Amino acid sequence: MQQPLTVSLDGEWAFYYSPLKFNPEHDALPDRKLFSGRMVTPGYWDDHYELFDEEDFFGRTARFNPDYRKPHFPMARSLTPHACSSFLIGTGFYWKQLPVNIPQGAVATLSVGPAMWGCSVFCNGRFAGQVTGYSTASDFTIGELLLPGDNNEIIIVVDNVHDDGGAYCRVDGSHDGAAFGARPGQHRGLAAQGYQSERAGIGGGVSLKITPGASIVDWFVSFEEQIPHWRVTLFNGAEKMLHWTIRDDAEILLEGSEACSSEQVNFFSRGFTGERWSDRAPHLYTLTLELLEQGGQVIDAAAMQWGARTVRCLGTQILVNDIPTYFRGVTEHCYFPESCNPHFDFDKYCRDLGVLKKAGFNFIRCHTWCPPEPFYAACDALGFLVQTELPSVWSWEEADAIIQMIRKHPSAVILCEGNEKIIDEPAIERLRRLAANLRKDAPGMLFNPQDAMRGIEYEFTPQQQITMEPFRHDAKRLAEVSEFSDVFGSLGNSYFSYLHDRFPGIEAAERDHAIYGKPCLSHEIGILGGYLDFSLEKRYEDTFIGTDMFQAARKNMQKHGVWDNAQTYFEHNCRFITSLRKQLIENLRSCPSITGYDYLGGIDTHWHLTGYPCGIFNEFYEEKPGESIADVRRYNAETVLLCSALNMRNRTGGKSFSETLLISYFGAKPLNQGILEWYFKLEDGTVVASGKFQFGDIECGTVSTIGAVEFTLPVFDIARRGTLQVVASTTEGIWENHWNFWVFPPVKIALPANVRCVEKLDEETVRFAAAGGAVLLTRGFPGETIEESFRTHTSGRAAGHAGTIIHQHPLWKNFPHEGYADWQFFPMMTGSHSLVNDAAMPAFTPLLELIPSFKLVRRKSLLSEFVIGCGRLMICGLRLGIEDPAAQWMQQQILNYLGSGNYANAPEWGLEALLMRVNGASVASSQRFKKVDAGGRPIED
Numbered sequence: 001m002q003q004p005l006t007v008s009l010d011g012e013w014a015f016y017y018s019p020l021k022f023n024p025e026h027d028a029l030p031d032r033k034l035f036s037g038r039m040v041t042p043g044y045w046d047d048h049y050e051l052f053d054e055e056d057f058f059g060r061t062a063r064f065n066p067d068y069r070k071p072h073f074p075m076a077r078s079l080t081p082h083a084c085s086s087f088l089i090g091t092g093f094y095w096k097q098l099p100v101n102i103p104q105g106a107v108a109t110l111s112v113g114p115a116m117w118g119c120s121v122f123c124n125g126r127f128a129g130q131v132t133g134y135s136t137a138s139d140f141t142i143g144e145l146l147l148p149g150d151n152n153e154i155i156i157v158v159d160n161v162h163d164d165g166g167a168y169c170r171v172d173g174s175h176d177g178a179a180f181g182a183r184p185g186q187h188r189g190l191a192a193q194g195y196q197s198e199r200a201g202i203g204g205g206v207s208l209k210i211t212p213g214a215s216i217v218d219w220f221v222s223f224e225e226q227i228p229h230w231r232v233t234l235f236n237g238a239e240k241m242l243h244w245t246i247r248d249d250a251e252i253l254l255e256g257s258e259a260c261s262s263e264q265v266n267f268f269s270r271g272f273t274g275e276r277w278s279d280r281a282p283h284l285y286t287l288t289l290e291l292l293e294q295g296g297q298v299i300d301a302a303a304m305q306w307g308a309r310t311v312r313c314l315g316t317q318i319l320v321n322d323i324p325t326y327f328r329g330v331t332e333h334c335y336f337p338e339s340c341n342p343h344f345d346f347d348k349y350c351r352d353l354g355v356l357k358k359a360g361f362n363f364i365r366c367h368t369w370c371p372p373e374p375f376y377a378a379c380d381a382l383g384f385l386v387q388t389e390l391p392s393v394w395s396w397e398e399a400d401a402i403i404q405m406i407r408k409h410p411s412a413v414i415l416c417e418g419n420e421k422i423i424d425e426p427a428i429e430r431l432r433r434l435a436a437n438l439r440k441d442a443p444g445m446l447f448n449p450q451d452a453m454r455g456i457e458y459e460f461t462p463q464q465q466i467t468m469e470p471f472r473h474d475a476k477r478l479a480e481v482s483e484f485s486d487v488f489g490s491l492g493n494s495y496f497s498y499l500h501d502r503f504p505g506i507e508a509a510e511r512d513h514a515i516y517g518k519p520c521l522s523h524e525i526g527i528l529g530g531y532l533d534f535s536l537e538k539r540y541e542d543t544f545i546g547t548d549m550f551q552a553a554r555k556n557m558q559k560h561g562v563w564d565n566a567q568t569y570f571e572h573n574c575r576f577i578t579s580l581r582k583q584l585i586e587n588l589r590s591c592p593s594i595t596g597y598d599y600l601g602g603i604d605t606h607w608h609l610t611g612y613p614c615g616i617f618n619e620f621y622e623e624k625p626g627e628s629i630a631d632v633r634r635y636n637a638e639t640v641l642l643c644s645a646l647n648m649r650n651r652t653g654g655k656s657f658s659e660t661l662l663i664s665y666f667g668a669k670p671l672n673q674g675i676l677e678w679y680f681k682l683e684d685g686t687v688v689a690s691g692k693f694q695f696g697d698i699e700c701g702t703v704s705t706i707g708a709v710e711f712t713l714p715v716f717d718i719a720r721r722g723t724l725q726v727v728a729s730t731t732e733g734i735w736e737n738h739w740n741f742w743v744f745p746p747v748k749i750a751l752p753a754n755v756r757c758v759e760k761l762d763e764e765t766v767r768f769a770a771a772g773g774a775v776l777l778t779r780g781f782p783g784e785t786i787e788e789s790f791r792t793h794t795s796g797r798a799a800g801h802a803g804t805i806i807h808q809h810p811l812w813k814n815f816p817h818e819g820y821a822d823w824q825f826f827p828m829m830t831g832s833h834s835l836v837n838d839a840a841m842p843a844f845t846p847l848l849e850l851i852p853s854f855k856l857v858r859r860k861s862l863l864s865e866f867v868i869g870c871g872r873l874m875i876c877g878l879r880l881g882i883e884d885p886a887a888q889w890m891q892q893q894i895l896n897y898l899g900s901g902n903y904a905n906a907p908e909w910g911l912e913a914l915l916m917r918v919n920g921a922s923v924a925s926s927q928r929f930k931k932v933d934a935g936g937r938p939i940e941d
Contacts, residue, residue, distance in 0.1 A: 004300045009206040013094040015039035019063040021161035022091040024120040035095045044201030046087045063089045071549045073556035074856040083610040087199045094156040101150040107215040108143040115202045120157040133398030135370040136405045160200035181422035182392040189391025190334035191369040194607025196341045211300040220408045223308045224444045228269040241292040276321045277307025277410040279362035282383030307410030316593045318519045324701025326666040327596025329363030335605035337619045340544040349378035355621040359629045360636035365598035370402045379411035387414035407442035416448040423455045435484040451489030452523040470511045489523045496525035500584045501791040513593040522597040529792040530613030531573040553854040560857035569851045572820045575626035576803035582635045589664040592703040609796030640664045641737040649823040650886045653715035664703045667732045671698035674730035683721045719744045721816040742824040744885040752899025761918045770869025774898035777875045782917040784836035790829040798856035805849045827884040833877040834860035842907035867908040
């Protein structure tokens with residue numbers, strides 16, 4: 001052999017399975033005659049039972065995941081368990097005779113995987129090596145174990161027997177993640193949780209590379225000084241030559257040769273003047289590297305796609321190629337509905353991630369996992385910036401392998417140790433060492449110690465010294481971590497996730513973020529509780545994941561009589577969440593000291609908590625009802641127009657409308673001059689007011705005021721919805737945005753005759769209604785009551801609500817809405833109280849219904865009407881007695897309706913049955929709803 005040769009070993013292998021764990025140090029390999037089954041690479045055992053299901057080893061001795069449970073709803077009151085699957089557990093032995101004649105003295109490198117959960121390799125019965133990580137492919141040097149000729153065999157051993165408590169923890173509460181500060185249930189990386197969990201197999205295939213006497217072991221090219229810097233590791237490379245080229249398509253831009261004096265070769269390609277790679281313009285070059293004998297014979301050769309980019313931090317900004325860049329990200333949650341395990345299809349990654357790119361995203365945070373190399377190649381091609389995270393439990397060898405792989409990709413800009421782990425003193429030293437390794441082995445990348453810093457930003461021990469202002473945090477630990485960190489995945493007091501409807505305003509958010517002193521990428525914003533799209537169930541048929549989750553949800557909804565509402569719930573939920581998400585992200589974009597975010601999630605990821613519809617898009621990267629890709633770009637582009645109104649959208653007719661307009665500008669160069677046009681239009685298209693003004697001198701990477709909208713609102717006889725539309729035209733681009741406002745007539749509350757407004761029912765009030773009176777009850781409901789918020793439940797959780805449905809009723813005639821409670825209801829729903837329907841109540845026919853979770857169905861209303869004898873009872877949990885135009889208008893509309901005597905049909909609540917509840921004879925309120933925190937986790941009363 002005179003030339004380097006790479007041989008694919010993919011396809012069928014002889015296969016044997018044992019339920020026992022294999023230890024290569026002392027366990028013998030199985031006899032060759034036991035390899036009676038077959039298995040393929042790439043592939044996972046559970047996808048290919050047909051290759052070995054007739055073998056005796058797949059009979060009574062086969063073991064399967066003992067932690068598997070079929071989905072059943074409900075599964076707890078708040079946090080449901082993560083999904084799991086029934087997969088084969090044990091050791092798989094792959095055998096193959098090498099199909100090539102290998103010359104004596106050749107260097108032979110076997111590349112495997114990544115294999116789940118690592119692998120051992122034997123060549124001709126002799127041990128070649130072992131890898132326990134599952135994040136990257138592994139190379140094994142087997143040249144010295146080979147025999148001359150073509151009589152060589154390989155055995156790869158893949159083992160997924162792990163006593164780490166499955167996806168949760170052991171019976172005694174222990175788990176393998178404790179030493180790393182991970183919580184039970186989160187002690188694995190996401191590539192090893194959920195449906196895929198420990199599914200064993202070899203994902204990336206197997207190949208054999210043969211070179212004559214020497215080889216290129218590893219190489220990468222950095223660009224930290226604006227010059228391509230080559231770092232090459234060789235085997236037997238001393239006294240040989242390296243020839244390199246930088247090509248732009250077929251054109252050679254630069255080339256040269258370097259003499260090799262050792263196994264480590266470093267050199268620069270001076271004179272490079274090519275284009276920079278960025279999220280805006282992901283220009284890639286082809287690098288080639290040849291290892292040559294002194295006479296010019298090629299010993300080994302390699303090539304890669306490469307981008308010239310720099311990334312660094314300046315104050316609270318991240319600069320890509322010295323340009324301030326806003327990181328508009330999604331949380332990559334490792335969910336693959338068709339393949340279950342991560343796939344290796346470059347074209348599919350380009351198609352799927354291309355949807356996110358079109359929607360304005362430029363950043364992907366890989367939550368506690370390292371995707372396969374085709375994922376990074378797709379991100380290189382599309383222009384994504386990527387944060388890679390180590391699995392929650394990792395070894396230094398696995399961390400080194402991850403860094404070695406991702407450093408070749410311009411898209412890989414940040415390495416993070418993990419997610420929400422405890423950062424205590426031992427963890428700080430571990431992080432310090434990891435940061436030092438990154439700077440040594442991958443110059444030009446940034447270090448994020450932890451996404452959401454448990455033990456620094458939240459969740460403290462009694463022994464810690466806590467600084468109380470501007471919010472509770474451990475200032476000492478934060479200062480230590482800051483010494484070696486570049487960016488932070490800041491929790492931000494959860495004002496952009498769990499508590500997004502409590503956003504305290506820009507000034508307060510800026511005060512909180514001042515403690516970091518570095519760029520902050522806001523951690524897991526959104527997490528908005530969506531709804532299942534049952535139309536997708538058919539696409540899970542004949543997949544490993546299957547349809548069990550959909551079947552369990554349907555059965556639960558049928559049991560509670562709400563199955564017929566499934567599509568309505570889904571559509572209304574989508575429209576509600578669209579409105580929440582837009583404002584949430586605009587709140588965040590209004591804060592100058594925050595330089596990005598990861599939105600949870602880009603797509604629905606149903607392995608998490610067994611049903612996690614948190615995505616902007618569904619799990620197949622398709623739009624949901626009510627929001628297009630163009631709609632998302634309106635608030636998720638590089639540059640976004642903003643309005644000072646934030647969450648407060650209700651106005652009173654006849655008063656001044658005054659709002660400041662801002663621009664979050666992240667263009668490639670300063671914005672010198674622009675013109676902004678604005679219009680305030682009613683729902684019928686009538687323009688109430690308009691204007692135009694110039695603005696300019698906007699620096700890159702800033703949030704700047706560009707002008708104000710001021711006019712006097714007309715007084716209408718009924719409430720109206722108006723939309724403020726703005727368009728900014730500049731030499732750098734055209735941007736537009738809009739916000740809905742609701743304008744209500746001035747109200748002076750008047751109580752009609754024969755109408756009472758009470759906060760508690762007593763027997764006299766009930767009999768007053770039965771005699772023909774009308775009662776508005778605002779507290780003290782005759783049934784179970786739950787305090788509600790405007791925001792949806794946190795995704796995946798069972799408690800809370802998934803949005804609203806406004807049912808047809810005369811009351812809504814003069815109250816503008818689009819079938820659900822939008823921001824006009826925000827003040828009224830914050831701190832509101834719902835009435836939970838029970839079996840002894842009249843038929844559930846609410847005016848304002850809270851959409852229940854498909855996991856825990858509780859039929860709840862914020863506004864209901866009942867017939868009581870000859871009169872009426874209206875039960876309203878909305879906050880009416882507040883200084884809010886919508887609340888005042890709503891209260892008067894209810895009172896006017898009750899006083900009109902012109903009532904709609906309503907269910908009748910029997911007098912005696914209601915009196916029994918009022919007098920305390922009914923069943924006490926249910927204890928089914930324990931208190932939960934903002935994240936949906938149970939807390940002590």
